[in-house]
Amino acid sequence: MCFEMNLQTLFQDFNPSKFVIHTCLLIFTALLALKLDKTITWSYWAVFTPIWIWKFLVVLGATIGTYVWWQYPHFRLEGEAYIHYKAMLISLAIHLILLMFELLVCDQLTTSRHVWILVFIPLIFISIVSIAICIWSVKHDRSYELELFCAVNILQFIFLALKLDKFIHWSWEVVFVPLWILMCLSLVGVLYSIIFAGILLRTPEVNVQQRRTSFNSALAYTFTVIPILVFQVLLTNKLDDGLSFTYIVIVSPLFISYATLIIMSFSSKGGNKWWFGIRKDFCQFLLSVFPLLQEYANIAYNNNNVNRSNGIPNELPANQEPYRDEETHKKVKENKRSAKNQKKNEAMKPVVPITSIDMPD
Template sequence: MNLKNFFQDFNPSKFLVFSCLLVFSLLFALRQDDSISWSYWVIFLPIWLWKGTVIVGASVGSYVWWKNPHYRMEGDSYVQYKAMVMCTGLHLLLLMFEVLACDNLETENHSWILVFIPLMFMSVVSIGICVWAVKNERSFEMELFCSVNVLQFIFLALRLDKIINWSWVIVFIPIWVVMCVALIGVLYAVVLAVILLKSPDIIPEQRRGNISSAIGYSFLVIPLLVFEILLADRMDNSTNNPKNYTAVTVPLLMSLVTLVCLSFGSKGGNHWWFGIRKDFCQFVLGVCPFLQEYGNISYSIQNNETESEESSVDTSEKLKTSTSKKDLVDEQPRAVVPVLSIEMPD
């Protein structure tokens, strides 16, 4: 086990987001099935934890940014800080939507069109942020998700307010288009992994990386598509089967577990969250020095007899090598140098 290689590409932001979504999805499904009778404000507790971490992280990062002007000259610090500010703004819009949605689920005092207005505005703003991210070579997963689903958000708001009475299969048409594109990407990744698996010119590390990516994307997209199909069927037949949301959510939980696992191999991340200005793994090792010794040691399980045999063979080889070198030195003729003395002149 090599802890250093395991955490060197760890993305703590994605780990936090997907873990909170995993817990929230399970709690929300149990609440819809009346398995638990908690308030929706408690059900949304993982979401509040996620947003609270974002706000605190951005606040500390901004304090470090303005407190130490010389940090702004470090590499691409300005681009990373600007990306953090944009991401925080999007999270605030998303937090506004979540607060309105939670309150509407609890009291039903608002129309869903009003609830979805922050999310629609966030989708429009995300288009510009995606363009900026491409120019500055930054990641934009959340921004891309919101920008391509703006039409889906409008359909959901109109359908929940019963302004349109379409079937849920028709309401989900925008997401079907997105999932078709995702399936094409998964098929491409699988075919590429198979081709590279048979190619002798590819190094084993790259071959394993392509196979891992293909498997990860397959476990992400296919269960997500199954979840959307089951959800659409469940919503269209809500009168016949008013519950069973937990069973419908199982494929979604599989996709979220896959995303949590993939966060350990996702590169990137913003170094200005909480003002750490370095990779998360390096920051943790710096804060906890006792982890450095464990993080720099690789453990392997081998047979003791094999280890003793290998050590004895290595020792004998070293002795033979040193003896042979000594014999070679002894066999070489030595030059005789006369003794010189320096005397004082008369």
């Protein structure tokens, strides 16, 4: 079995935006459940603190990125700088409108002086605009998870507002029909990923990397969708039938989904390089800010004792007799010699050359 690990591979596909969002949502969900269970007596403004932190980082990142954009015009010539910058502004606009919705929700939960349909107007507006944003993102190969979530749930948002204002008297099981449909489609996607991963595992022509990737994807989708479905079933029973479970127990399946999404953020790649004006991958930015990490990035651990080129062990076990085949014995010597030369070259040249990192001007 081969196991290889180094700091560079850990952070080269890391998506800090998704990590921050899912972490804030996890903490907010736990605080809101504790508030509804009256375990904590904080105000809703304090319970929403993780959401405020999320939005503050978004505004701060866009502000710094905009400052760098206008202060250094020559940076605009770097690759797809205009597309990245425009995507950042679109994301900022969506988050500001979403912040308006969150402020109205918090005020409504505290004072009850609004009607819920008024509170949901910013969210419904985002859902309509998100359709056009999704089309633009597909054309320019940009991520659009938040926009897609809002676009497909516009009907669900309307039903929730009407139910909370008591304009409709449906059961919560009926109110959640749009979400049930979405979860059914998600389950189909999970089933497809599992079947596809199983086929690849039984196909000898597929390389090991593709098998591992498909298996990890199927596992991630399963641990993301299934807990959300369990949460939806528990919440519906709680609201309709007065299930005796506390809210912290009901939302506990969501913690599994959040933990899975946080782990997936280390392999999500992508991300807008203009947030905070870093203009580079997060791994390169991290190493440029903390040069001492370059030493750790040059360290890798590998427990593979077999030469991958021809499957011949690099060294003989202590209890095994020498090779009787002279040709095989020569191959072993050549493998040892090449391994020594490779170690010398690696000692002279770091894995992450300092010259390859773009230092800030």
